[in-house]
Amino acid sequence: MVEDALAKGLIAVGAGLAVGLAGIGAGLGESGIGAAAVGATAEDRGFFGLGILFTVIPETIVIFGLVIAFILMFAF
Amino acid sequence: MLKPERMVKISVVGPKEKLAETADLLHRLNLVHIEEPEESEYFRIGEPHPEASVVSRALVQMRSFISHLKLDPTKIVPRRKFRESEIEAQLKEKLDEYQQLIGERIEYLRSVDEKIASLEEQLNQIEPLKRLGIPAKLLKGYKTLSVFVGFVKEDPTEKFAQVTSDFEVFSTEYEKELVVAVFVKAEYGDEFLRILQECGYREIQVPDVEDFEAKISEIQKEIESLKARKEQVEKEIEEVKVKEAETLLAIEEYLSSQMDKYELPLRTLVSKYSFVLVGYIPAKSFNEFKAKMDSNGVAVEVLDEEGEPPTKLSNPVGVRNFELLTTTFGIPRYKEIDPTVFIAIFFPIFFGMMLGDIGYGLLVTVLSLYLKRVFKTEGWQRMLNIGVYAGVMSIVFGFIYGECFGPFIVPGEYEPYQIHFIGSQLEHLYEFHHGHPIFDRVEEMGVKILLFATILIGIAKILFGFALGFYNVYVEHGFKEAVLEKLSWILGVLGLAMIIFGFAYNVGVFYQLGVGPDPGNVPPLPLPGLMEGWQAGLNMYYIAALPLLVIWFILFVMGEVPKMGAMGVILAVELLTWFGQIMSYARLLAIGLSSVYIAFVINFIGMKIIDPVGISIPILGAIILIIGHVGNLILGILDPGLQSLRLHYVEFFTKFFEGGGRLYEPFGRIKRFIEE
Numbered sequence: 001m002v003e004d005a006l007a008k009g010l011i012a013v014g015a016g017l018a019v020g021l022a023g024i025g026a027g028l029g030e031s032g033i034g035a036a037a038v039g040a041t042a043e044d045r046g047f048f049g050l051g052i053l054f055t056v057i058p059e060t061i062v063i064f065g066l067v068i069a070f071i072l073m074f075a076f
Numbered sequence: 077m078l079k080p081e082r083m084v085k086i087s088v089v090g091p092k093e094k095l096a097e098t099a100d101l102l103h104r105l106n107l108v109h110i111e112e113p114e115e116s117e118y119f120r121i122g123e124p125h126p127e128a129s130v131v132s133r134a135l136v137q138m139r140s141f142i143s144h145l146k147l148d149p150t151k152i153v154p155r156r157k158f159r160e161s162e163i164e165a166q167l168k169e170k171l172d173e174y175q176q177l178i179g180e181r182i183e184y185l186r187s188v189d190e191k192i193a194s195l196e197e198q199l200n201q202i203e204p205l206k207r208l209g210i211p212a213k214l215l216k217g218y219k220t221l222s223v224f225v226g227f228v229k230e231d232p233t234e235k236f237a238q239v240t241s242d243f244e245v246f247s248t249e250y251e252k253e254l255v256v257a258v259f260v261k262a263e264y265g266d267e268f269l270r271i272l273q274e275c276g277y278r279e280i281q282v283p284d285v286e287d288f289e290a291k292i293s294e295i296q297k298e299i300e301s302l303k304a305r306k307e308q309v310e311k312e313i314e315e316v317k318v319k320e321a322e323t324l325l326a327i328e329e330y331l332s333s334q335m336d337k338y339e340l341p342l343r344t345l346v347s348k349y350s351f352v353l354v355g356y357i358p359a360k361s362f363n364e365f366k367a368k369m370d371s372n373g374v375a376v377e378v379l380d381e382e383g384e385p386p387t388k389l390s391n392p393v394g395v396r397n398f399e400l401l402t403t404t405f406g407i408p409r410y411k412e413i414d415p416t417v418f419i420a421i422f423f424p425i426f427f428g429m430m431l432g433d434i435g436y437g438l439l440v441t442v443l444s445l446y447l448k449r450v451f452k453t454e455g456w457q458r459m460l461n462i463g464v465y466a467g468v469m470s471i472v473f474g475f476i477y478g479e480c481f482g483p484f485i486v487p488g489e490y491e492p493y494q495i496h497f498i499g500s501q502l503e504h505l506y507e508f509h510h511g512h513p514i515f516d517r518v519e520e521m522g523v524k525i526l527l528f529a530t531i532l533i534g535i536a537k538i539l540f541g542f543a544l545g546f547y548n549v550y551v552e553h554g555f556k557e558a559v560l561e562k563l564s565w566i567l568g569v570l571g572l573a574m575i576i577f578g579f580a581y582n583v584g585v586f587y588q589l590g591v592g593p594d595p596g597n598v599p600p601l602p603l604p605g606l607m608e609g610w611q612a613g614l615n616m617y618y619i620a621a622l623p624l625l626v627i628w629f630i631l632f633v634m635g636e637v638p639k640m641g642a643m644g645v646i647l648a649v650e651l652l653t654w655f656g657q658i659m660s661y662a663r664l665l666a667i668g669l670s671s672v673y674i675a676f677v678i679n680f681i682g683m684k685i686i687d688p689v690g691i692s693i694p695i696l697g698a699i700i701l702i703i704g705h706v707g708n709l710i711l712g713i714l715d716p717g718l719q720s721l722r723l724h725y726v727e728f729f730t731k732f733f734e735g736g737g738r739l740y741e742p743f744g745r746i747k748r749f750i751e752e
Contacts, residue, residue, distance in 0.1 A: 048404055049404035049405035049406065049725065050405070050406075052718065052721065052722065052725065053405070053722070053725045053726055056718070056719075056722045056726065057726065059663075059722070060656050060657070060659070060660045063659055063660050063662050063663050063666065064656070064659060066662060066666050067527075067659055067662055070523070070527060071583075074520070074523075074524060
């Protein structure tokens with residue numbers, strides 16, 4: 001019973017780490033791109049659409065983390 | 077819809093003396109997208125009409141008035157429209173009148189501002205002297221004494237004492253600085269000046285004033301009267317603005333149109349006796365256009381299509397709003413599919429799927445409708461229309477999810493009235509469904525179903541994108557290219573989808589959803605060598621994936637190797653990118669869930685404060701509820717909006733949409749203040 005609870009807790013911690021660390025990684029990636037995209041948009045408004053596109057590309061990493069979290073929570 | 081409007085390339089040729097008339101007609105028709113000409117041996121670029129410089133000067137003047145009055149033509153709905161002849165008749169008169177009514181007043185205001193500034197400067201000099209309390213006549217005009225009057229940053233008295241003891245310093249504090257008057261024998265003057273400069277000395281010019289007090293009040297009175305006068309003139313200008321706004325804007329519009337016409341020769345080739353103008357017009361207007369030009373004595377001919385026609389997006393009214401989102405990404409090229417209609421369908425649905433809340437959706441809708449009345453420019457109107465669609469979809473999905481400012485049922489031992497301020501009412505509303513939402517996305521099963529559904533949407537959307545890409549490449553480069561470049565990826569993505577299904581089948585997703593048999597305890601991925609008993613993991617999906625991936629790989633190699641050499645094979649890794657993009661659609665679930673839980677937490681805290689075991693503080697609870705939900709709503713508009721846009725831009729458009737077209741900009745303008 002105690003072991004079961006422990007396992008559940010560790011799974012929750014693992015899920016949290018998956019989302020959290022992925023989020024930090026995506027944030028680090030996005031910061032540089034975002035700054036450059038804002039600079040480029042200031043030069044040329046037409047770059048806005050492409051700028052958003054570039055900025056959000058690393059965000060997929062978080063979704064990976066999230067999917068892993070879901071798999072951890074549901075599949076185990 | 078789907079395709080930009082069909083264009084024909086035409087030339088307009090006529091005798092040179094007809095050019096002015098033709099310009100007039102073309103401007104009125106507002107149809108021809110004129111191409112910039114290239115000079116040749118006989119044809120040179122024409123010269124602007126001799127009147128152009130006069131008109132341009134008047135136009136600059138009008139625009140300066142309009143900008144000073146802060147008139148925004150997009151925000152003004154004209155009460156009456158002017159006829160062109162009417163404006164022509166009184167143009168000169170009106171220009172003079174406005175010069176008098178507005179131009180001179182602006183000049184006057186500028187001179188008043190200058191006067192006020194110089195008076196304030198005088199005040200700044202006299203004020204510290206008054207504080208010092210020494211009459212002006214004692215501060216200057218000595219023969220044997222040097223006098224210094226001014227500001228210093230630190231007290232120089234000690235430094236003076238090291239030079240001589242025979243001096244006098246009066247000082248007082250004034251706005252964080254020291255005002256000093258220093259009297260010393262003329263022979264020490266230079267030495268003292270040096271010391272003062274070390275202390276950050278700024279001299280004050282002593283004016284010839286008998287009584288500081290009187291002078292100050294005199295200046296203040298003058299400033300006040302100038303300010304009153306200024307206000308008066310500003311009010312007069314404001315009156316002119318209210319009365320003459322339409323006329324001003326109509327004249328500006330008239331002059332701009334005139335300017336367009338006078339400068340048309342700069343976009344036309346002329347020889348000694350004739351002119352030629354090349355451009356594009358929508359095919360459906362061609363006959364009408366030709367007839368009008370013929371009757372004007374000018375020849376119109378259809379040219380061979382070389383070069384790329386401009387793009388005129390043509391979409392039905394509701395869909396047109398979403399052109400804003402398409403063109404932000406890029407302008408479709410003439411032969412490309414215009415993806416506006418897809419973004420019009422899927423953007424609001426995705427937004428609704430993510431936000432999915434009756435209350436928030438209602439607020440988004442109402443807010444958009446309200447702002448539509450405030451911001452009248454076309455860009456804002458389109459964006460706010462999109463807001464209305466998105467808001468309505470949020471309400472629809474909110475009803476399905478059973479959320480209104482957060483969920484009323486969450487996993488755990490909570491009663492609806494404990495966790496939601498209108499929990500009981502919501503439960504009552506869903507009585508037809510046994511007090512449960514139609515689809516509950518917060519409980520475990522709901523999350524699983526939604527996760528699987530979003531991945532299905534991802535697969536479908538990416539395949540659809542490649543199908544559109546297939547069409548685009550087929551039109552531009554032919555069937556073989558299309559097969560190698562796009563069909564190969566369709567097969568590849570299908571193979572991936574089969575692997576995802578196979579995996580889902582093996583971990584029991586289908587079984588849990590009630591659409592498949594229990595797979596039993598089998599390895600999720602049948603990887604030979606890596607897993608013991610991998611044969612058990614084989615299922616029909618994995619078997620179906622194999623031929624798909626083989627055909628994909630062959631087609632891919634056939635397509636890439638001639639272009640990239642043997643290294644092109646490595647690019648097959650790109651298949652994994654599509655896997656990432658399919659997973660990326662899981663954000664449709666994830667973004668929504670995060671905002672649901674934020675709303676739940678806000679409600680939970682709010683309810684705990686309003687209805688606790690101990691002391692109840694309803695006001696604090698209400699404040700937390702309001703601030704929390706406003707914050708969550710702001711996040712709830714920004715995030716789903718951007719994410720939904722991103723799912724289109726990154727995961728969908730990149731499969732088929734290249735962009736890089738030019739917008740159709742016909743010669744002429746839409747008249748708002750002048751009637752035809």
